[in-house]
Amino acid sequence: MKYVFSIIVVFILVSCGSPGKLSQKIIGKWSMVKVFEYDKDVTARHNPNNNRWIEFNKDGTFISDGDPFGENTGKWRVNDESSVLVIDSDTEDDDSEWSVSLNKEEMTWTGIGQPRKENTTIIHKRIQEE
Secondary structure (H helix, E strand, O other), X not given: OHHHHHHHHHHHHHHOOOOOOHHHHOOEEEEEEEEEEOOEEOHHHHOOOOOXXXXXXXXXXXXXXXXXXXXXXXXXEEEOOOOEEEEEEOXXXXXXXXXXXXXXXEEEEEEOOOHHHHOEEEEEEEOOOO
């Protein structure tokens, strides 16, 4: 009986849908809402006009824009096992890696690599398509 119950539980979980892969969930447009460096809110410096955004396309490309840095393009990829996002920017010396967590319509990036990057966190909110 326990065996049958276990199979039923697994079947229900699978049929209700898995949480989905991060690489699929991040597709779309995201607004940058907060930036922290060493636990200090530095959003005013990195997003002074509250207009920065990034859009992840299904084909593995991205575009971002907003003040003070302007438009950027390139490629992206996600390791779904480790939840690591790699940004391969067309701008020289602007590539980055991020540990990503997703909670409904909020995405949090924490830098990977050097100490400054590891102490940088960016929070994005999904922009709903109209």
